[in-house]
Amino acid sequence: MSMQQYIDEAESVLLHTYNRYPVVFESGEGVYLKDTDGKNYLDFCSGIGVFALGYGNQEYNDAIKAQVDKLLHTSNYYYNVPAIEAAKAVLKVSGMDRIFFTNSGAEAVEGAIKAARKYAYLKDNTTDHEIIAMEHSFHGRTMGALSVTGTPKYREAFRPMIGNVKFAKFNDIESIKAQLTEKTCAVMLETVQGEGGIHPATKEFLQAVRDLCNERDILLILDEIQCGMGRTGSMFAWQQYGVKPDIMTSAKALGCGIPVGAFLMTQKVADHSLVAGDHGTTYGGNPLAGAAVCKVMELFEKKDVLNNVVSVSSYLEEQLDALKADHRDIIDRRGRGLMQGLEFDHPVGDILKRALEEGLVLINAGTNVIRFLPPLVITREHVDEMMMILKKCI
Numbered sequence: 001m002s003m004q005q006y007i008d009e010a011e012s013v014l015l016h017t018y019n020r021y022p023v024v025f026e027s028g029e030g031v032y033l034k035d036t037d038g039k040n041y042l043d044f045c046s047g048i049g050v051f052a053l054g055y056g057n058q059e060y061n062d063a064i065k066a067q068v069d070k071l072l073h074t075s076n077y078y079y080n081v082p083a084i085e086a087a088k089a090v091l092k093v094s095g096m097d098r099i100f101f102t103n104s105g106a107e108a109v110e111g112a113i114k115a116a117r118k119y120a121y122l123k124d125n126t127t128d129h130e131i132i133a134m135e136h137s138f139h140g141r142t143m144g145a146l147s148v149t150g151t152p153k154y155r156e157a158f159r160p161m162i163g164n165v166k167f168a169k170f171n172d173i174e175s176i177k178a179q180l181t182e183k184t185c186a187v188m189l190e191t192v193q194g195e196g197g198i199h200p201a202t203k204e205f206l207q208a209v210r211d212l213c214n215e216r217d218i219l220l221i222l223d224e225i226q227c228g229m230g231r232t233g234s235m236f237a238w239q240q241y242g243v244k245p246d247i248m249t250s251a252k253a254l255g256c257g258i259p260v261g262a263f264l265m266t267q268k269v270a271d272h273s274l275v276a277g278d279h280g281t282t283y284g285g286n287p288l289a290g291a292a293v294c295k296v297m298e299l300f301e302k303k304d305v306l307n308n309v310v311s312v313s314s315y316l317e318e319q320l321d322a323l324k325a326d327h328r329d330i331i332d333r334r335g336r337g338l339m340q341g342l343e344f345d346h347p348v349g350d351i352l353k354r355a356l357e358e359g360l361v362l363i364n365a366g367t368n369v370i371r372f373l374p375p376l377v378i379t380r381e382h383v384d385e386m387m388m389i390l391k392k393c394i
């Protein structure tokens, strides 16, 4: 079938919740994707920051296949070895103490919210505790995650949301203080806002939030679903800030293609929040997901992914800054590591469409920002190739 025939078929069966680009991808190799017509694309999106190791990594694929032949699922009424190994590996690199595996990012956010509410409940035996989230944040599409997502248009049709969520301005500690009450149980934010336009938290802000939370025994929840897993040059973005969250979320690149997320917490939170019967999932942390996470952790170390991110991203930043200097309609370049945004003074949709035609996969973050989320294993040559195509398209 031609690509257009596949697309017509898709639009006759799938619920139209996405305005998709007119491409059907069929296979991938390294940092390139191939569509059903055989055309190649350089991928600077990596499935929205999921395929950190690139496509067709043989060791990763072999580990998944071996687990498929062994055991896929047990339910959480029993223990399984891959989940134990995966938990140890993620706790080691994060410095957190306890982990709960989920199937997606949104579910990790749901779990984080429940843990924070339970922690507050056990302290004062009251309910109706409040969470302070950020304007322009994105935490997922389930009802709880949507309730802390700071884009009103995503929430409007689905109200009522879960209650007692207040929104403060990102990178503005006074705005958080203004929302604070004796009922506040958590402050929740993305260390680097992704969908909201690639806005890194400032060090000063995050440290001030941490201090505020310490003073009042409020939990700091950091959403590292997009900015974590090496994306910014450290395993988790908060590790560059001199702060540590009480609860954090992960997903996207955690399984590099196998759907898996997690929420993690310190021992203090674990000792005073969710207990048996409070939370659960049928699939979460099954042997397949566990095997994927274990192999991802192993390959991150073996391929020295963090160092590659640090060295290639400084080159990418230079190139993007040079591009900005040459184009008056580019008003900002911001980001951390291989999570970069280029803001224009106009919508970027047409640029992204042209890029795709020229064989380059890029996405936006809001209407005016081009978002760069390449696989973490790219080289400078891939940056050069991307820049050459991008220059043609703007």
Ligand SMILES: *Cc1c(COP(=O)(O)O)cnc(C)c1O
Pocket (backbone or CB within 6 Å): 104, 105, 106, 107, 109, 138, 139, 140, 141, 190, 194, 195, 223, 224, 225, 226, 227, 251, 252
């Ligand atoms: C993608 C994302 C989510 C939601 O993850 P899903 O797996 O799509 O549910 C939550 N938070 C952030 C910061 C994200 O980027």
